[in-house]
Amino acid sequence: MLGAAVGVFGVAFGVLATTSGLSVAQACAMSVLVFTGASQFLAVRVVADGGVSAAAIAGALLLAARNGVYGMAMSRVVRGSRWRRMIAAQLVIDESTAMAAAQDDPAARERAFWATGLAVFVFWNAGTVVGAVLGRGIGDPTALGLDAAFPAGFVALLLPHLRTRPGRMAAGIGGTAALALVPFVPAGVPILVASLATLVGLRRPT
Amino acid sequence: MSWTTILLVAIGAYGFKAVGLLGLGDRNLPAAAERVLALVPAALLAALVAVDTFSSGRSLVLDARAAGVAAGGTAALLRAPFPVVVAVAALVAAAIRQLVG
Numbered sequence: 266m267l268g269a270a271v272g273v274f275g276v277a278f279g280v281l282a283t284t285s286g287l288s289v290a291q292a293c294a295m296s297v298l299v300f301t302g303a304s305q306f307l308a309v310r311v312v313a314d315g316g317v318s319a320a321a322i323a324g325a326l327l328l329a330a331r332n333g334v335y336g337m338a339m340s341r342v343v344r345g346s347r348w349r350r351m352i353a354a355q356l357v358i359d360e361s362t363a364m365a366a367a368q369d370d371p372a373a374r375e376r377a378f379w380a381t382g383l384a385v386f387v388f389w390n391a392g393t394v395v396g397a398v399l400g401r402g403i404g405d406p407t408a409l410g411l412d413a414a415f416p417a418g419f420v421a422l423l424l425p426h427l428r429t430r431p432g433r434m435a436a437g438i439g440g441t442a443a444l445a446l447v448p449f450v451p452a453g454v455p456i457l458v459a460s461l462a463t464l465v466g467l468r469r470p471t
Numbered sequence: 472m473s474w475t476t477i478l479l480v481a482i483g484a485y486g487f488k489a490v491g492l493l494g495l496g497d498r499n500l501p502a503a504a505e506r507v508l509a510l511v512p513a514a515l516l517a518a519l520v521a522v523d524t525f526s527s528g529r530s531l532v533l534d535a536r537a538a539g540v541a542a543g544g545t546a547a548l549l550r551a552p553f554p555v556v557v558a559v560a561a562l563v564a565a566a567i568r569q570l571v572g
Contacts, residue, residue: 273554287472294474298481303512308480309472310519315528318476322483328515329484331508334500336491343492354489410565413536416523417543417560419516421553426513431506439514440521447526459518466506 268388271360275392276399278305281415283400285313292400296393300386301358303422304328307456310415316453324456335362342374356382431465438462535571539564 275296282292287309295305304325311321336357342365343353361382368374406412426432439459446455500508524540525531543560551559 270553277553277557285472291472291474291477295477295481298477299484301484303516304480304484307515307519308476310523312472312476314522318473321472321476322479324515325480326483326487327511329480329487331511332484333487333491334505334508336488336493337500338491340492347493350493351489354492355485357488357492408565408568410535410539410561410563410568412523413539413543413564414557414561416520416536416540417547418553418557419520419523420540420544421547421556423513423516423520424547426510426516431510432513435510435513436517440517443518444521444525444531447522447531448529452529455522456515456518459514460511462514463507463510466508466510467503469503470506 268384271385272388272392274302275389276396277392277415277418278302278309278389279393279396279398280400280403280411281306281396282309282393283397284403284406284411285309287397289394289397289401292397293390293393296390299325299329300355300389301329301332302389306415306419311453311456314452316456317451320451320453320457324453324460327457327460332357335359338362339365339378342371342378344375353378353382356386358382358385360385431468431470434465435462438465535564535567538567 278296279292282295282305283289287295295308299305307328308321308325311324312318336354339353339357339362343350356378361378364381365374365378368377403409403411423436427436439462442462443455443459446458450458520540524536525533539560542563543556546559547556
């Protein structure tokens with residue numbers, strides 16, 4: 266179930282990547298090596314908008330930083346040799362962390378981590394291959410409305426983060442600040458500056 | 472996108488995961504840092520939506536994309552599955568371009 270949903274996202278990423286100028290090999294390499302969806306989408310969009318590489322890299326890594334927090338949570342879950350843990354590290358993402366955290370006993374947590382991480386890895390990469398090949402066959406993405414489809418897809422990803430008041434504030438400030446900066450700074454920079462909106466999190470929740 | 476960019480993002484992304492899983496062990500981040508990090512997707516996704524919907528190069532524009540994203544966003548609010556959200560947005564934007572353009 267989760268795998269199928271991830272597969273659809275993978276197809277979307279593959280289409281976005283190749284219609285944004287990446288080769289099929291580059292799209293697939295990103296999904297295998299980077300393997301954290303939001304960062305991949307952001308990097309591809311920033312480059313497609315004409316942003317400099319540094320902005321794409323910095324934005325992607327800001328989004329990837331949360332995996333470090335997940336890694337800390339999973340360090341008590343994943344056991345075994347150093348090699349085994351180094352492989353496990355690549356599978357530390359939203360889905361594997363959430364599924365592992367939802368289990369009651371340590372053995373079930375570790376099983377859920379590996380099962381979810383590997384399933385997402387397989388479906389995400391299979392989806393990317395399909396999407397990348399499909400995307401290469403699309404002549405004019407705007408005629409199909411794909412330039413509206415991707416931001417709408419990001420809205421779907423954004424909605425769960427709007428359930429809390431700090432989430433709504435960060436989104437409101439980030440979105441407004443980014444748009445206000447568009448005319449004045451190079452592409453990609455508005456997205457980075459928007460990350461300062463996360464500082465609303467410094468305030469203690471009341 | 473250059474291969475260098477892809478490799479740097481890959482190394483950095485793995486670095487965060489590995490430092491968390493292997494490096495920091497059982498230590499915890501300060502609560503304030505965890506709260507800030509938790510807000511990164513909200514801020515960056517909102518910025519990405521705003522820029523992708525209302526700008527073209529360095530100018531702010533209002534075109535068929537806005538209608539498409541509004542339609543797709545409404546579908547998402549109504550808990551439509553992801554493929555439906557994306558399809559609705561694409562269809563609305565493409566239809567408006569056909570009618571107007």
